[in-house]
Amino acid sequence: MKATKPILTPHDPEYAERVRESFERQGAMKLIGATLAKVAPGEVEIYLPYREDLTQQHGFVHAGIVTTIVDNACGFAAYSLMPADASVLSIEFKVNLLAPAKGDGFIARGEVIKPGRTITVCNGEVYAPGEDNKLIATMTATVIMLQGRSGIPQG
Amino acid sequence: MKATKPILTPHDPEYAERVRESFERQGAMKLIGATLAKVAPGEVEIYLPYREDLTQQHGFVHAGIVTTIVDNACGFAAYSLMPADASVLSIEFKVNLLAPAKGDGFIARGEVIKPGRTITVCNGEVYAPGEDNKLIATMTATVIMLQGRSGIPQG
Amino acid sequence: MKATKPILTPHDPEYAERVRESFERQGAMKLIGATLAKVAPGEVEIYLPYREDLTQQHGFVHAGIVTTIVDNACGFAAYSLMPADASVLSIEFKVNLLAPAKGDGFIARGEVIKPGRTITVCNGEVYAPGEDNKLIATMTATVIMLQGRSGIPQG
Amino acid sequence: MKATKPILTPHDPEYAERVRESFERQGAMKLIGATLAKVAPGEVEIYLPYREDLTQQHGFVHAGIVTTIVDNACGFAAYSLMPADASVLSIEFKVNLLAPAKGDGFIARGEVIKPGRTITVCNGEVYAPGEDNKLIATMTATVIMLQGRSGIPQG
Numbered sequence: 001m002k003a004t005k006p007i008l009t010p011h012d013p014e015y016a017e018r019v020r021e022s023f024e025r026q027g028a029m030k031l032i033g034a035t036l037a038k039v040a041p042g043e044v045e046i047y048l049p050y051r052e053d054l055t056q057q058h059g060f061v062h063a064g065i066v067t068t069i070v071d072n073a074c075g076f077a078a079y080s081l082m083p084a085d086a087s088v089l090s091i092e093f094k095v096n097l098l099a100p101a102k103g104d105g106f107i108a109r110g111e112v113i114k115p116g117r118t119i120t121v122c123n124g125e126v127y128a129p130g131e132d133n134k135l136i137a138t139m140t141a142t143v144i145m146l147q148g149r150s151g152i153p154q155g
Numbered sequence: 156m157k158a159t160k161p162i163l164t165p166h167d168p169e170y171a172e173r174v175r176e177s178f179e180r181q182g183a184m185k186l187i188g189a190t191l192a193k194v195a196p197g198e199v200e201i202y203l204p205y206r207e208d209l210t211q212q213h214g215f216v217h218a219g220i221v222t223t224i225v226d227n228a229c230g231f232a233a234y235s236l237m238p239a240d241a242s243v244l245s246i247e248f249k250v251n252l253l254a255p256a257k258g259d260g261f262i263a264r265g266e267v268i269k270p271g272r273t274i275t276v277c278n279g280e281v282y283a284p285g286e287d288n289k290l291i292a293t294m295t296a297t298v299i300m301l302q303g304r305s306g307i308p309q310g
Numbered sequence: 311m312k313a314t315k316p317i318l319t320p321h322d323p324e325y326a327e328r329v330r331e332s333f334e335r336q337g338a339m340k341l342i343g344a345t346l347a348k349v350a351p352g353e354v355e356i357y358l359p360y361r362e363d364l365t366q367q368h369g370f371v372h373a374g375i376v377t378t379i380v381d382n383a384c385g386f387a388a389y390s391l392m393p394a395d396a397s398v399l400s401i402e403f404k405v406n407l408l409a410p411a412k413g414d415g416f417i418a419r420g421e422v423i424k425p426g427r428t429i430t431v432c433n434g435e436v437y438a439p440g441e442d443n444k445l446i447a448t449m450t451a452t453v454i455m456l457q458g459r460s461g462i463p464q465g
Numbered sequence: 466m467k468a469t470k471p472i473l474t475p476h477d478p479e480y481a482e483r484v485r486e487s488f489e490r491q492g493a494m495k496l497i498g499a500t501l502a503k504v505a506p507g508e509v510e511i512y513l514p515y516r517e518d519l520t521q522q523h524g525f526v527h528a529g530i531v532t533t534i535v536d537n538a539c540g541f542a543a544y545s546l547m548p549a550d551a552s553v554l555s556i557e558f559k560v561n562l563l564a565p566a567k568g569d570g571f572i573a574r575g576e577v578i579k580p581g582r583t584i585t586v587c588n589g590e591v592y593a594p595g596e597d598n599k600l601i602a603t604m605t606a607t608v609i610m611l612q613g614r615s616g617i618p619q620g
Binding site for chain 4: 337338373
Binding site: 022023025026027028030031032051052053054055056057058061062063064065067068069071072087089090091092093094095096097100 | 177178180181182183185186187206207208209210211212213216217218219220222223224226227242244245246247248249250251252255
């Protein structure tokens, strides 16, 4: 990227704890066995070990499961910058699947490229850590911040 | 859509059985409890009952799980039209999340909008069946057909 | 679509006039020769006659020009539902290019699939009107409504 | 990006000349006043000076015009790596519009993130060169290589 990177400053000094608590409340993360690997301002990494019950018909991890971890990495990257009483929802994302998800485990990394009052945009990637850190998928995600919106429990 | 819909003719009369066999080989579908609800030429539906272990931090089904079923519905919709020795891979998709995934269960529907020799494009949607069949998410997916590509077991 | 279609009610009875005025202010539409063909609540069509100076290297209309008209059709479809003092901006879109843009002219059609207070989601398509109304491109667009946001003159 | 970047080697030593010739054949680039600013293996930049006839209703350059230059930057970045007899077509792209396109001029930069025999994936960005090189838009584009496909004149 040749455009200037944004300065990413969290509104809430307790951002990392807040991200961890919200992550813990996700049944889906427990089900698939994902864990939080890194929390920094505007940047989150999630680790997913390979498991056979996460696969599609060719034995690779299912594109939807790959999406699940990178959507989360992007959503929490956005969430890390927000005020303590905010919650976030992905409103849309786009995934390119560049290589089959094979390997012992996978890192999903989300990074804020445009923080905003209402809308935050993140880039994500999934790679298989190893000699060549092979890139498996990329994501661009648009996340909306909600404050006190009825029907949405705070994150 | 005002553009003419494509005529969707399967290459393989055994297409429905082939889709069902491939679906059965997906560990991820068993893990989340999804089942195949409809298989027609260029159109597939998948049903997912609500479960607490599929949720995100607000108690709705996780966007990644929603993506998992609609990616599958799109991929199998494409697969239903293909020759018996072909396999398919999603190369990219884009999801818009229109409403929280709450309800007793969800239908993901995939439909081919442009069949092709190499590239097939599908539209997908997820809704909560009920009085108003509330639309939860839409997908556009690009699927590639592989024939005898090394390293990819045939679907 | 099997999900229920939304009911699309404009906030402003003068919506059609408002759309036409905003369209007229777009230098880009004059440059490429596009005209407004239909304005209904949540649905807009734009017509673009073929011109050689709109082409890419193979003589088809450039994908970016195709995008220009369908982005507009989507944006104005969203705008047609909004209050008189609102303006709209596309925050993201995704385009699938299904067939080369060849023909005497092209219709871009945008339609609201999810109206909202802040975020509206639209589907778009571009086709070459004729015997078979051949589908050339599809779009999904996310549009944000702005009211009194500094720096953005009202639409 | 923490995943390893791909090594980008052009098949054709005359790649830069080939890109320039193909660019020259695009009527649309002349119409909007865009020029080729950089051609390297897997990386292309296009410059677009601001003009009033490129604008939308708020006086910013139209999102479709922004898309036109970054789609081209991505397509030519892919094309720069391909054999001399190949041509390329974008099959889909996704654009996030991060800031209004205001400024004296704009750079669109396309970069290959995954080269392939059939499918190449590129990232693109548009920024307003200046003190802060403000990021205006990002793109992810999927490009297909065609060789001797009937009906498509070679690029």
